[in-house]
Amino acid sequence: MSDTRIVIVEDDPVIANLIAIRVRKMGYLVAGIFATGEEAIEKAEELGPDLMIMDIRLKGAMDGVETANSLYTRYSIPSVYLTGDLDPVTFDRAKKTFDCHFLQKPFTDSDLSIAIELTQYKHRFTQNLKKGQEHYSAILRSLTGGVIASDMNGQITFINPAAEVLVRRLPGLTEISHLDDLVTLVDVKGGPFSDSCRAVIREGKVLDIPGDVVLLSKDSSPLPVRGSISPLCEQDDMISGLVIFITRT
Numbered sequence: 001m002s003d004t005r006i007v008i009v010e011d012d013p014v015i016a017n018l019i020a021i022r023v024r025k026m027g028y029l030v031a032g033i034f035a036t037g038e039e040a041i042e043k044a045e046e047l048g049p050d051l052m053i054m055d056i057r058l059k060g061a062m063d064g065v066e067t068a069n070s071l072y073t074r075y076s077i078p079s080v081y082l083t084g085d086l087d088p089v090t091f092d093r094a095k096k097t098f099d100c101h102f103l104q105k106p107f108t109d110s111d112l113s114i115a116i117e118l119t120q121y122k123h124r125f126t127q128n129l130k131k132g133q134e135h136y137s138a139i140l141r142s143l144t145g146g147v148i149a150s151d152m153n154g155q156i157t158f159i160n161p162a163a164e165v166l167v168r169r170l171p172g173l174t175e176i177s178h179l180d181d182l183v184t185l186v187d188v189k190g191g192p193f194s195d196s197c198r199a200v201i202r203e204g205k206v207l208d209i210p211g212d213v214v215l216l217s218k219d220s221s222p223l224p225v226r227g228s229i230s231p232l233c234e235q236d237d238m239i240s241g242l243v244i245f246i247t248r249t
Helices: 013-025 037-047 064-075 088-095 109-142 161-166 193-203
Strands: 005-009 029-034 051-055 079-083 100-104 146-151 156-159 183-186 207-217 223-233 239-248
Touching: 005 013, 005 037, 013 029, 013 051, 013 109, 029 037, 037 064, 051 064, 051 109, 064 079, 064 088, 079 088, 079 109, 088 100, 100 109, 146 161, 161 239, 193 207, 193 223, 193 239
Parallel strands: 005 029, 005 051, 051 079, 079 100
Antiparallel strands: 146 156, 146 239, 183 207, 207 223, 223 239
16 A cells, blocks of 8 residues: 555546545545646645646646646645647647656556656655755855856856855845946956856866966955856756856955
8 A cells, every 4th residue: 555645636436536546546545636726726735635637628727837836836735737738829838847747648557656656756856856855056156266157158046155255145135136237357367257158068068277367356455366157967967057156365
């Protein structure tokens, strides 16, 4: 008997009860059956389901997509979507739901079992990845050196407290969102910071920031720094941005 708690959201009571019977036969616990998205959301915190089996076409003010997105945002509950003939607009909306799986009606017990297992696996993977990212972010925030990350266009995606101090940026300030507007590094030759960043992205190589480089930021005096500029690569080794590490010399 699995301890996985499943809630079924289906506005046809006959279909809902048939699904519940099949789910119980698989060894899962049916925590609740609801006909509308509003009811499911209202009871979600109390019931604490691990997974939703969600008909996309629901009666009431909320359809299955709205309900699933709300449940994931509030409680991080994944959904198996039950679908018939979907129009392209609804299908496109549903695809954007995190940790979802589509199950076409009519379906077999095997189809349902696989959909539940795949959705649970995808959700566990996402949650573990999120925990890893949060842990990594916590480490970066605790470093005494400054860390600034940006995407390919120079838009800042991360800046730790130490970097905010170095560039005299107030914590949480969002008005400055581009590297060129936030900080400039000038070497003895007067080479601009933006050129260095473009070289790292273009060549995919780590660029050392030697001790004779000066950090210039808005409303602050020049500050001697050292460090490095590195390409930020995804799992497929594609460069998606860069990471700057700087410390005072």
